[in-house]
Amino acid sequence: MEIDFNSAAEMLKNCKSAYILIHQSPDGDCIGAGTALYYILRGMGKKARVICSDTIPKRYDFMHEEYAEEEFEPELIIAADVADEKLLGKYKEVYGGKVDLCIDHHISNTGYAKNTLVRPDASAACEVVYELIKILNVDIDDKLTKCIYTGIATDTGCFKYENTTARCHEIVAELKRISDVNFAWINRIMFDVKSRGRLKMESMAVDSMEHFLDGKCTMISITMEMLEKMDVDASELEGIAGIPLQVEGVEVGVTIKQRDEDSYKISMRSANDANVSEICSLLGGGGHIKAAGCLLHGSLEDVKKQIIEAVAKGLGLC
Ligand SMILES: [Mn+2]
Known part of the structure; x- marks a missing residue:
């Protein structure tokens, strides 16, 4: 109630x-x-x-x-x-x-x-x-x-x-x-303050960046292997979801964080009018219009496909 x-x-x-x-x-x-x-x-x-x-x-x-x-x-x-x-x-x-x-x-x-x-x-x-x-x-x-x-x-x-x-x-x-x-x-x-590991992590996240849907969707991926290598724990990743949204021309910024072998936590951010709460609800998640998330299972490639499909729908591209 x-x-x-x-x-x-x-x-x-x-x-x-x-x-x-x-x-x-x-x-x-x-x-x-x-x-x-x-x-x-x-x-x-x-x-x-x-x-x-x-x-x-x-x-x-x-x-x-x-x-x-x-x-x-x-x-x-x-x-x-x-x-x-x-x-x-x-x-x-x-x-x-x-x-x-x-x-x-x-x-x-x-x-x-x-x-x-x-x-x-x-x-x-x-x-x-x-x-x-x-x-x-x-x-x-x-x-x-x-x-x-x-x-x-x-x-x-x-x-x-x-x-x-x-x-x-x-x-x-x-x-x-x-x-x-x-x-x-x-x-x-x-x-402003970040650990050394976090800053290295950001540079790896930028390296992982991919662009889809004519540049309207930008994605970064953070795997468990990357976290281990940089010696950062998941709590140090707060705010990292803002990175893909910095790219010129992007409408939806997506951050994929691996949680375990085959599950991924997705954070989505909207630059302008895209409703990412709606897009994430297509994937079983939710949140705010401009910032939302969901949890997906499968291989990383699988997960990316699911996301691109939902974002394309959300942007009215299919
Ligand atoms: Mn809150």
Whole structure:
């Protein structure tokens, strides 16, 4: 059932304890939203815990400096920034069908939770959490500011993507006014600093680049072998999906990341009007209009064929 901000705020207020689930391959937004919800609930005297299928990369540590893990049985299961139960990764088996409240901003949200607060117009799940903070009248301190800012900044590509709205600028302006948090430092850690391995990886990704459909579709592929060779783990690949979109004339940028022997995680980005959420749904995935993904099985060549076919359809080329 879809619910509004007030009902979601009531659920947070009325619970005694909650697990907050975030999606696999965690990013700045789900970590920010999940950790902010943790701080909000703890601030209201409740027990809370953030749960993720994957280890949270070290560069996000600054958001959970005041996070403490404790053991308890939760009254409420919350999911933050999780559009589909599948994205709970290994926890899908444990919490599938059991999520009481989903707080999200994905247009593709499958409505798997008992109660869903989804705002497709919000730039980030953190923006939705910010509106909840306002309704709950919670004091916004530095640790909340770090979380909310990071979520909005990362999901908007540092205020560069089309989902950057007046509202998200207003929220960040407000955060800037009331806190001393160094946003420039967060931006450097989130967008500029890369490991040596990651930079080498980028150069290999560029080497793997292929162009299809008259240059409208550009693809890069990252295999497990490449990751091993460069000694980078999958968590260091965040943002790499932006590379194929840099090419002149491209409409759809595709990044293929090998997950295991015969499965590949696909990230798709749209430069202009192509709806990659629709294209990915042809392949069993989903996401946002300009940024979406899916999981495909088969050989790498097979997977590329499936993608090209779906992109061609999506671009009205066949
Ligand atoms: Mn998000």
